[in-house]
Amino acid sequence: MTMVPKHIPKTIALVGLMGAGKSAVGRRLAARMGLPFIDADTAIEEAAGCTIEEIFARHGEPEFRDGERRVIQRLLESEPLHVLATGGGAFVNVQTRARLKQHAVTIWLRADLETLLERVAKRSNRPLLKQGDPRAVLEKLIADRYPIYAEADIVVDTAPGPVEETVDRVLAALTGFLDREETLTERTAAS
Numbered sequence: 001m002t003m004v005p006k007h008i009p010k011t012i013a014l015v016g017l018m019g020a021g022k023s024a025v026g027r028r029l030a031a032r033m034g035l036p037f038i039d040a041d042t043a044i045e046e047a048a049g050c051t052i053e054e055i056f057a058r059h060g061e062p063e064f065r066d067g068e069r070r071v072i073q074r075l076l077e078s079e080p081l082h083v084l085a086t087g088g089g090a091f092v093n094v095q096t097r098a099r100l101k102q103h104a105v106t107i108w109l110r111a112d113l114e115t116l117l118e119r120v121a122k123r124s125n126r127p128l129l130k131q132g133d134p135r136a137v138l139e140k141l142i143a144d145r146y147p148i149y150a151e152a153d154i155v156v157d158t159a160p161g162p163v164e165e166t167v168d169r170v171l172a173a174l175t176g177f178l179d180r181e182e183t184l185t186e187r188t189a190a191s
């Protein structure tokens with residue numbers, strides 16, 4: 001079993017496209033790390049008192065993004081250290097991205113189109129995928145968003161296979177990243 005990092009300095013935030021596994025991996029990752037798990041989409045639904053689909057239908061995407069920005073800011077600034085699964089568009093919003101970069105270690109769960117399509121087919125609660133053919137929608141989002149997700153601190157490829165395998169890869173990548181950061185901090189302090 002992969003080692004869990006000894007010292008976790010910040011909240012761990014997962015970013016990436018719909019179906020990458022942010023919610024599923026985030027929940028398991030938090031359990032492995034002994035940290036609370038928060039799904040930003042669930043927190044938005046609780047704050048709004050309705051589902052994400054209802055927010056999109058009643059108020060439109062810009063208002064959803066605004067709520068998403070406020071909820072994620074609140075979680076990052078007021079909740080104790082946790083594992084945060086963001087919704088796929090959160091990191092694309094300039095202000096939300098800035099907050100995430102400031103308060104969290106950001107991890108991009110990267111997946112290819114076929115993997116995403118297979119995984120999003122399990123649930124039909126994603127309004128953006130109902131705006132057209134899901135393959136075409138996801139292809140466009142890959143083109144638009146992958147350069148932005150690439151700004152995350154860490155990139156982990158999620159391949160076919162069990163969720164736990166992705167969690168192991170995330171833990172290994174996170175341990176490497178935090179070790180490098182710690183070494184850098186020590187060197188800076190010593191110089």
Ligand SMILES: Nc1ncnc2c1ncn2[C@@H]1O[C@H](COP(=O)(O)OP(=O)(O)O)[C@@H](O)[C@H]1O
Pocket residue numbers: 016017018019020021022023024025085119120122158159160161162163164165166
């Ligand atoms: N290796 C894997 N990594 C992540 N998710 C996986 C994997 N294999 C299967 N899945 C499934 O794919 C789906 C991913 O959906 P979800 O976690 O909601 O993604 P997101 O929150 O990124 O939109 C879940 O049903 C999850 O169980």
Ligand SMILES: O=C(O)C1=C[C@@H](OP(=O)(O)O)[C@@H](O)[C@H](O)C1
Pocket residue numbers: 016017018019022023041052086087088089090125126127128
């Ligand atoms: O990519 C997006 O813009 C969205 C992704 C969804 O979350 P998941 O990525 O967890 O599916 C949810 O926030 C909303 O439907 C919009």
Ligand SMILES: [Mg+2]
Pocket residue numbers: 022023024041085086087
């Ligand atoms: Mg999710």
